[in-house]
Amino acid sequence: MRIGVVTFPGSLDDRDAARAIRLAGADAVALWHGDHDLHGVDALVLPGGFSYGDYLRAGAIASLSPIMTEVIDAAKKGMPVLGICNGFQMLTEAHLLDGGLIRNEQGRFICRDQGLRIENNASDWTTGFAAKAEIVIPLKNGEGSFMASDETLKTLEGEGRIVARYIGGNPNGSLNDIAGVTNARGNVVGLMPHPEHAVEAGFGPDTDDAMASGVDGLTFFTSVIAGALVAR
């Protein structure tokens, strides 16, 4: 399986995402924001960072990039797309996901290992998790507070489209402790925390067993690979 990672001006986590994809067992394909070409990939990751310095709104200018025409088209046809942090912000700005992200309620950048509960293990990126699995992956952002209208929130909750919720306290004021959501089809997922930073023992969050040994993030990537094998 080939999974594309799009690099935008100001992307930071594109290399980590590519490494996570390789560790999960797929080929990572570097894609460029200015191209109109997805190079035949089977899935896409929009990585974290600060595209265009968060000018206008976080993810807003990147969501208007040339390659986003192809990304939006592919997402609507069912290609699995994962937006992490800034990538999540781009997916909301591109109207592929509902809601929006605003500045953290305490006005501070937050960087820490964060507990999450997987609320939906049927999306293309979460099938490898047990129902209601509790995981720990890093959270690092300044504008991660998920907002949506009452009506949208009702729809997201009613249709089981909350992918992950913060546990152990709401870090940023997100409505209903929402850390990630999916679209109706379940192929597009946006996550504020960073699974790509918890994929290799020695470089992940601390666990009860050993320091920095947490690899809970790897399952997002192995899920989409397993899903592609089933589809064949």
Place this chain on the structure above:
Amino acid sequence: MPTIVVEVMPKAELLDPQGKAVAGALGRLGQTQSALANVTGVRVGKRFEISIDGEADADALAAVRELADTVLSNSVIEDVVGIHVQDAPSSAVA
């Protein structure tokens, strides 16, 4: 060359941490400057100045309205609170 001004504010019902931080600073100043003592809140928004060729007529305003609703603001978190033609240019560039 006319300029059309677009003003965007965070939605009234959403917390505005930026405004809150400014209000906090004003509150601290207010302890020593009585003129600030009655400030009860601050919200921070954005102002865009869009220069166009030709007349700032109804068509031009409609085009900027479209731009304001689709690009300059995100209706999930923000409202466009004003669109108007600027009376005089704020600066002339030679």
